[in-house]
Amino acid sequence: MSTKTIKTEVNQFSRILDTFPEIRYLGDPVLRAKTSEVSLKEGTEIGKKLGDTLINYRKLVGYGRGLAAPQIGLSRSVFVTYVNDEVQTYINPRIIKFSDEKNLYRELCLSCVMMWADVKRYASIVMQWTDSKGQLQEQEATGTLARLWQHEEAHLRGIPNLDRAEPGTMEFALSDPLQEKLRLV
Numbered sequence: 001m002s003t004k005t006i007k008t009e010v011n012q013f014s015r016i017l018d019t020f021p022e023i024r025y026l027g028d029p030v031l032r033a034k035t036s037e038v039s040l041k042e043g044t045e046i047g048k049k050l051g052d053t054l055i056n057y058r059k060l061v062g063y064g065r066g067l068a069a070p071q072i073g074l075s076r077s078v079f080v081t082y083v084n085d086e087v088q089t090y091i092n093p094r095i096i097k098f099s100d101e102k103n104l105y106r107e108l109c110l111s112c113v114m115m116w117a118d119v120k121r122y123a124s125i126v127m128q129w130t131d132s133k134g135q136l137q138e139q140e141a142t143g144t145l146a147r148l149w150q151h152e153e154a155h156l157r158g159i160p161n162l163d164r165a166e167p168g169t170m171e172f173a174l175s176d177p178l179q180e181k182l183r184l185v
């Protein structure tokens, strides 16, 4: 591991701090607080804000698949994902089924930026939520989508990924996060 690579990451983090003053980082109490449910109106407004931030973040950094309301300082039950070139808003989500199988993945988070760690999560889940049109949704997710939903939903319960890191796996994130793969446990 070279100090040069770490410095590249530090410089990128510095640009992120300048560009997105609204993003909150580990140590901010809002990230470890349980969020409250929202109305459809408030949920869609927050979803729009989160979606815009995530899209602009991706333009600067080149990755980023999800953002939850506490990460911009709002203790509300809303998150967004960016999958297949589309932003989806999840209002008051609730995971109602969990698979027996779990897997591991080195997770990044916009609220800890430079550090990542293995986190064990369920291989598939079923989640309920209200979408931005006010429709109640219930869907199963597997693979990286199940991973993403669980990471974001945990934010709404005040649990950032590093609080669930497998011991001994926290590291500076110096390789390409887009190359990460799910591993069975």
Ligand SMILES: [Zn+2]
Binding pocket: 108, 109, 110, 111, 151, 155, 161
């Ligand atoms: Zn996160």
